[in-house]
Amino acid sequence: MERDMTVGKPGKIILNFTIPIFIGNIFQQLYSMVDTVIVGKFVGNEALAAVGSCGTLMFLILGFLMGLTAGFTVVTAQHFGAGNMRAMRQSxxxxxxxxxxxxxxMTVLSxxxxxxxxxxMHTPEDIxxxxxxxxxxxxxxxxxxxxxxxxxxxxxxLGNSKIPLYFLILAALLNIVLDLVFIIVFHLGAAGAAWATVISQGISGILCLFYIIKAVPELYLKREDWHMNWNLAGWQMKIGLPMAFQYSITAIGTIMVQTALNTLGSLAVASFAAATKIEQVVTQAYxxxxxxxxxxxxxxxxxxxxxRVRQGFxxxxxMGSIYAVVTGAVLxxxxxxxxxxFxxxxxxxxxxxxxxxxxxxxIMFIPLLVVNVYRNGIQGMGFxxxxxxxxxxxLIGRGVMAIISGKIGSYTGACMASPAAWILAGGLLLVMYFYIMKKYERQKAK
Known part of the structure; x- marks a missing residue:
């Protein structure tokens, strides 16, 4: 199931690897979407707004940790691509x-x-x-x-995007069942949705662990692999922390938008929450x-x-631009x-x-595509x-729009915060990409 991505047609490899991740991300979105649907339908708009208002905080905390783990495993992928299995296991x-x-x-601090x-965040008293x-x-x-x-x-x-998908699908289905039980049967409200999410995610993690133990010999760690290599750990932190802060910076801007929304009342918060759930299903492809x-x-x-890196970009x-035009028109x-x-x-x-x-x-899905593809690709190269x-x-783009919309009480201004952020970040990332590629060309010429 593990795949060497250094051989074969780049477009085909990227598409085949992306589809299982996309499906998995959709099911992961089902965690929060089902929470939102069931809470909104069976508890009410105030509970819906409560869950929606926490979305930015969840992204801040969990996004930071997702960035860390993704950064740590960039080193793993680099060693795997180089064929250095011992260093891969140590990573x-x-x-x-x-x-x-x-x-x-992070648990203690949060x-x-x-x-x-x-x-x-000026969370309304009623939620x-x-x-x-x-x-x-x-x-x-x-x-x-x-x-x-x-x-x-x-x-x-290690090139395996399918197994995480299978376990995530099982967990998403379990989440739906637990949501119905905790919210409708036991009347736990928003707390019931949170319990369903945590339990389901934990089970998907345990299933991944069992699979690795039983079926991935490349990851059989020996005693010497557990001896901390502080140079390696420093390398992982050097990549992981900027990726984690990237998520956090994005989340801080989103929290600024959420704070502006909170001043507009729970109906605006609920509407924004429902709209972002719809958008996020489509944008999981990016x-x-x-x-x-x-x-x-x-x-x-x-x-x-x-x-091959250049061909992949x-x-x-x-592929992403075609998808952006089609899905943008549909929405x-x-x-x-x-x-x-909802x-x-x-x-x-x-x-x-x-x-x-x-x-x-x-109308701004292509800049969003650029942000996701070029940011993650550049990070994968070790930058x-x-x-x-x-x-x-x-953060600047999203924050400025949030401040303006909060000052004038504009819901439309809050909606334009993310597009402004995507345009600024996407343009800068393209400049970085061409700079990095020129750097590699100069090194190759020497």
């Missing part, structure tokens, strides 16, 4: 230790300061209680989230393509095949009608606000700090 052991320590630390964070219960349970389950993301990243680093490019570029950089850009024409899945009250008003959001973001600069540009 897996080091990533496991670092992830365990950091996830425990749960200790959550009340203050929710107050700083504060549900929001606090939901996010505290999510934070308590950080270790379960990290277990799956780390093991899935390790498998993908996330999946970015994940693919990180592995593809890491393996080929490790094998010193820079021409070209293929991903063409503009009919995306708002999916609102009926709300039972004020449907007409919420649907109108959902339509505004979808129209704002759909950690450069993509983080694009994250700062993203």
């Amino acid at each position: 897996v052991a080091s990533a496991s230790v670092l992830s365990a320590v950091i996830s425990v630390l 749960m200790s300061f959550m009340k203050q964070i929710l107050h700083l 504060y209680g549900e929001a606090y219960s939901y996010i505290m349970i999510i934070c308590g389950g950080i270790v379960a989230q990290v277990l799956y993301n780390l093991l899935a990243s390790i498998l993908r680093a 996330v999946a393509m970015g994940t693919t490019m990180a592995t593809y570029c890491a393996q080929n950089t490790g094998a010193k095949k820079i021409d 070209r293929s991903a850009t063409i 503009i024409l009919g995306g708002k009608y999916l609102t009926i899945l 709300v039972k009250d004020n449907l007409t008003q919420v649907m109108g606000m959902v339509d505004i959001y979808l129209r704002c973001v759909s 950690g700090l450069l993509p983080m600069m694009a994250g700062i540009a993203e």
Whole structure:
């Protein structure tokens, strides 16, 4: 099931690797989408707003950890591409230790300061209680989230994108069942949705672990593999921390948008939450393509095949642009009608606000494609700090629009925050890409 991505047609390899990740990301989105649907339908708009208002905090905390684990396994993919199996195993052991320590630390910190964070975000009083219960349970389950993301990243680093998908599908189905039981039968509200998410994610991680133990001999770690190599750990942190901060920078900008929305009332928050769930289903393709490019570029950089890296970027850009045009048109024409899945009250008003959001973001899917493909690809090549600069540009774009929309009380302004961020970050990433490729050309000429 493991795949060497340094041979074969780049376009075909990228597409075949991306599709399972895309499907897996869709099922992962089902975790939060099913939470949103069931909470909105069976509890009400206030509970829906509570879950939606926590989405940015979840992205801040869990995104940071996802960035770390993805960064740690870039090193794993590079060693695998170079054929150095011993160093590859050592990188897996080091990533496991670092992830365990950091996830425990993040659990303690996030749960200790959550009340203050929710107050700083101006969380409306009518949804504060549900929001606090939901996010505290999510934070308590950080270790379960990290277990799956780390093991899935390790498998993908070895070219296996299908097994994580299978286990994620099982977990998503379990999440649906648990949501129905906890919310409808036991009336746990938003907290029930959080418990369903944590339990399901933990089970998917345990299944990945069993699979690796039973079926992946390349990952049979020996005693000497567990001896901490601090140079290796430093290399992993050098790549992982900028990737983690990239997620955090994006999340901080999103929190600024959420804070502006909170001042507009719970109906605006609920509408925005429903709209982002619809958008995220479509845009998981860009996330999946970015994940693919990180592995593809890491393996080929490790094998010193820079021409294949360039071909991979070209293929991903063409395929992603076609997808962006098609899906953008679909969302503009009919995306708002999916609102009926999420709300039972004020449907007409919420649907109108959902339509505004979808129209704002759909016309900017190509810049979003560039952000995901080029940021992750450059990170896969071993450059950690450069993509983080694009994250700062993203923060500036999103933050400025959030401040303006908050000052003038504009819902449309809040909807334009992400497109502004994608344009700034995407443009900067393209400049970085051409700079890096010119650098490699000069080295090759010498």
